[in-house]
Amino acid sequence: MKSSSKYFTTIIFFFILAIIVVPVYSSPGNRLCSWHHISFGVNPYNFKNERSANGHGFTIGYTYSLQRNSNNFISFQLSRSFEVPAPFAPYHSPLESLNEVALLYGKPSNNKHLHLSFAIGLGVIAGINRGKWLGTIGSESYSCEKLAYYSIGIPMELQLNSNASGSCGVGLRLFGNINFEQPIWGLALLFKIGKQENSTQDQS
Secondary structure, eight states: OOHHHHHHHHHHHHHHHHHHHHHHHTOTTOOEEEEEEEEEEEETTSSOGGGOOOSOEEEEEEEEEEEETTTEEEEEEEEEEEEOOOTTSOEEESOOEEEEEEEEEEEEEEOSSEEEEEEEEEEEEEEEEEEEEEEEETTTEEEEEEEEEEEEEEEEEEEEEEOTTSSEEEEEEEEEEEOSSOOEEEEEEEEEEEOOOOTTSOOO
C-alpha cells in the first residue's frame, strides 16, 4: 500500500478511535467542555540540512479538544508541514513535506484569562523526503530522488492562550514530533473557538 493510502487509512482509524474514546472519556458525572483551534506557524529546522533544504518550513493545523472536570483533556489533531522555497531562487525538487494525525493527552494549568497546557500523544506521519541527486532541471531547480515515508511519531505541544471573551481566544503553540523519518519542531499562532475551563475553578 502506498504511503498516501496508508496515511488516509490512518486518519479514518484515528477518527473512529476518537469517536470511541469520547463517550468513555465523557462518562456520567464528569463536567465537560470542548474547543477547536487552527494554527499557522513556522518550523525552521524540520527538514534535514544535509539534504540542502530549500528554506524554512511552514505548518498549518487543526485540533479538536475535549476537557474533563478542568483536570485534563484529550485532543484529536491534523497538521501539514511543507517547504516554501525563496521566491525567484533555484530550489531543490521535490519539496519535502510532513503530514500528521495524532491523539494527545494533556494537563492544563490555568488562571482566569490565560491557559497554559502541555500535551503528548501518539501519531502517524507520512510525507515526502528528497533522496540522492538526479540532475538539474534547466537553471532554476535541482532534481532529487522522491522518497515517500510513513512512520509512527510522538507528538507534543506546549500552549499558552487567552480566553478572555469566554468563547474565543488567541495564543502561541510550541510543537514538535519525535520520529525516525522527519523530526520536527516549530512555533505557531493559534486561534481558538470554544470553552476551556480553569483548573483553579471551584469544583463544587
